Amino acid sequence: MQFNPYNPNNQFVADFYHPLADFNLATQQFEPLVASDWTIDGGSMTLNLAPDLTWDNGDEFIGTDMDIWLTFQQYVTQGTVMDFIDDWTIQDDKTIQLALSNPNINNSIIEYNILGELPDTPRALWRDHAKRLKDTEGGEDVVSEIVQRQITDVNNAVTNSVWSFTGFDGLNRAQYNRRDGGNPDLSNVEIPSFGYQVTTSRQQRLQALRGNEIDWQGQLALSEPQRESLPDHLQYVYLPTDNFIxxxxxxxxxxxxxxxxxxxxxxxxxxxxxxxxxxxxxxxxxxxxxxxxxxxxxxxxxxxxxxxxxxxxxxxxxVERGDAVLRDAGFSKQNGVWISSDGQSLxxxxxxxxxxxxxxxxxxxxxxxxxxxxxxxxxxxxxxxxxxxxxxxxxxxxxxxxxxxxxxxxxxxxxxxxxxxxxxxxxxxxxxxxxxxxxxxxxxxxxxxxxxxxxxxxxxxxxxxxxxxxxxxxxxxxxxxxxxxxxxxxxxxxNPAGLNRWFNTTDFNIPSVDDPFNPSDKYLSTMGIVTRMIREGFITPK
Incomplete structure (x- = not known):
């Protein structure tokens, strides 16, 4: 697996990194996460970082990490956030001030475009690259080096989420353990570890479900006979995604x-x-x-x-209304095909x-x-x-x-x-x-x-x-x-969007079909949705 979020071939998962704030669909409000609070005043936005958040290598999450991330947004990704800020100042280890590019944009738009972003640049991995980006003002060689960098080992897969990557097991499944501390969401996580495997073959995924080899499976559309062939302990859960493609x-x-x-x-x-x-x-x-x-x-x-x-x-x-729209526009049917007034067929x-x-x-x-x-x-x-x-x-x-x-x-x-x-x-x-x-x-x-x-x-x-x-x-x-x-x-x-998941109900409590979990985060992969369900208490061990 590849854990460099800036490499186009990455297989990093979204739950490795937390956004600055979570958006609560029920309350329609942002809730603190990486940022403990924020204010927007005229032409600036001030972010205060959570005091108890750390990277899983033990480093405290501080303003330097934000400075590196913003530098990457400016020179590597040209990310959306840069459409809204002109500059930034790291005032101290826990305070960042963003100079807004347009003070007339209403606050909700600013929040939507900044607070949902994932700071994913631990200084232990990216400090030197950020310095060279600044020195060269986004030099092509530096950007290329960042994009092509391979991050595959345990020590360099640094996360600020509730999980730590611990390596691969004998079946080449990535293994994750719940962190001991450094994240305010840990109190909600009752599952100590899990494994994750990327399998592109639809048949292999179906066989793994039938053989009771896995507990969770995402994005597997099955016909009714295929569903009936699965063991009784597997529960299908549909996850509606009102905010999705x-x-x-x-x-x-x-x-x-x-x-x-x-x-x-x-x-x-x-x-x-x-x-x-x-x-x-x-x-x-x-x-x-x-x-x-x-x-x-x-x-x-x-x-x-x-x-x-x-x-x-x-x-x-x-259907009748569709027919009427075309007739009113001068179309007529000839030999079963709609023809325009100038003789063109649809x-x-x-x-x-x-x-x-x-x-x-x-x-x-x-x-x-x-x-x-x-x-x-x-x-x-x-x-x-x-x-x-x-x-x-x-x-x-x-x-x-x-x-x-x-x-x-x-x-x-x-x-x-x-x-x-x-x-x-x-x-x-x-x-x-x-x-x-x-x-x-x-x-x-x-x-x-x-x-x-x-x-x-x-x-x-x-x-x-x-x-x-x-x-x-x-x-x-x-x-x-x-x-x-x-x-x-x-x-x-x-295709109105939605996600389907298969869950093993023998060992885990899962959402009922009538009360589905709504994964609102744009960055969540298949694993990211499952781990967020764990983090928010929708999946618990029996």
């Missing part, structure tokens, strides 16, 4: 036909997500979100009072990723559904390298529609900016990703899909949302963005 079909809005709002709306009516989600390892049952795809928490919090006026693409008469390719089973299965489901309602689509599977060149690149766009992931820029936090920065993309690759336009013609007023169209500059609205002075001002912006998404359909969700 979702599989979707995105449309090339520069295309002659798919650039038409009516075509995208009709497709949304015809696609049945309950079917596309079937047998997907990360898909959740349920219905789509019609105003804020990717985050039900945000939708309920911000736009629930206006949702009744939005177009419901899961309505019982959705045909083309939907590109999918051959490397990702969920993508290919969901895409085939979408193709079948659309074709059963008068489209003439076919599926084209290409490998991930070709996919990113052809679809997910500034030079891309050679497609009618494509499977893609969609969700939130900072998916662990329920704020609308996290969704709309991704969906409409006021900067960066998300704009290329969805081929998003700057402006959409949207029927207005909100709630009237047949109203006169108004040009809505979505990227300007996203920019305004970043600097909204209060929640009331933000709500007015969010309402317009949500209505724009609902009426213009830049993408259709195919």
């Amino acid at each position: 979702h599989g979707s079909i995105v449309f090339n809005q520069e295309h002659d036909l798919w650039g038409q709002r009516a075509v995208r709306k009709a497709a949304a009516f015809y696609i049945n997500i309950a079917q596309t989600a079937a047998n997907q390892s990360w898909a959740a049952p349920g219905t789509r979100l019609n105003g804020m795809e990717g985050n039900k928490v945000i939708q309920d919090e911000w736009i629930n009072d206006i949702l009744g006026n939005f177009t419901d693409y899961d309505a019982d008469n959705r 045909s083309g390719d939907i590109i999918s990723v051959s490397d990702w089973r969920d993508a290919t299965v969901a895409t085939q489901s979408v193709v079948d559904m659309l074709n059963s309602h008068g489209f003439d689509m076919q599926q084209t599977n290409i490998n991930s390298t070709q996919y990113f060149d052809q679809v997910f690149s500034e030079q891309g766009g050679d497609f009618e529609a494509a499977w893609a992931v969609m969700g939130a820029e900072w998916p662990q936090y329920p704020h609308p900016l996290s969704v709309y920065s991704w969906v409409f993309g006021d900067s960066g690759p998300s704009q290329w990703f969805l081929r998003s336009q700057n402006e959409y013609d949207v029927p207005m007023p909100i709630g009237n899909p047949n109203g006169s169209t108004e040009s809505i500059n979505v990227q300007q609205l996203v920019s305004d949302l970043r600097t909204a002075s209060n929640d009331q001002a933000a709500t007015e912006i969010v309402d317009r963005l949500a209505w724009t998404f609902n009426q213009t359909v830049p993408a259709v969700i195919t």
Whole structure:
């Protein structure tokens, strides 16, 4: 396993490092973790570090560690946090002051972008590299050395979480022990140790479950006969992830036909997500979100009072409504295929990723559904390298529609900016990703899909949302963005996100199916979710 978080081939796990603060979905508030408290005053943010937090090598977590991490954010990752700060000062071992780049950004946005980050640079490992980064102002040779560094041994796998890496057993499973001290969450952890193994073969994972070789297994979608073949002591638990990425079909809005709002709306009516989600390892049952795809928490919090006026693409008469949208736009059916007024058939390719089973299965489901309602689509599977060149690149766009992931820029936090920065993309690759336009013609007023169209500059609205002075001002912006998404359909969700886990109930108490754990942390891997469930008391020994 590789524990360098800056190496692209790392297999480090998120629970090695704690964020500055935990976000509590129930209270909608940040709770202290690495930072014991924080204040935002005008153009600065002050962080005070927890007095009793240490790295597992015994070093106290201090301002120097934060200085190294911020230096890495500046020169190595160009991380999100650097979009919000210009400089920082280590005032003492436990106090850091951040100079904010824009004092007009409201406090919640600052918190969402800074407090959820993981300081992952223990000075015992990275002090010299940080000094050289500063001396060379991010010299390419230093950055390359950091990115290529291999961290594989026990002594250099330094963590500030509740776990310590102790090595590998005879089956090449990574072994972790509960730390003796130095972390305030240790009182919640009742399991003294565990092993973790990365197995890419689906068949091997299924055999391990059947053979009672493992206690927990994540992300294994099974058919009903396969589920019935498992031992009775294995319990399936579905973990809904309201703040997560979702599989979707995105449309090339520069295309002659798919650039038409009516075509995208009709497709949304015809696609049945309950079917596309079937047998997907990360898909959740349920219905789509019609105003804020990717985050039900945000939708309920911000736009629930206006949702009744939005177009419901899961309505019982959705097929008839899809037909009506196309007819109103001048399409007619000839030999079972929709034809535009200028003679073009609703045909083309939907590109999918051959490397990702969920993508290919969901895409085939979408193709079948659309074709059963008068489209003439076919599926084209290409490998991930070709996919990113052809679809997910500034030079891309050679497609009618494509499977893609969609969700939130900072998916662990329920704020609308996290969704709309991704969906409409006021900067960066998300704009290329969805081929998003700057402006959409949207029927207005909100709630009237047949109203006169108004040009809505979505990227300007996203920019305004970043600097909204209060929640009331933000709500007015969010309402317009949500209505724009609902009426213009830049993408259709195919795989509402969720995670499935299999647990051994012989030796462990686990969450009931009716009371699932919600893993809100954007960084959590399969192991990270399980270890967080242990840390928060959702898994305990019998």
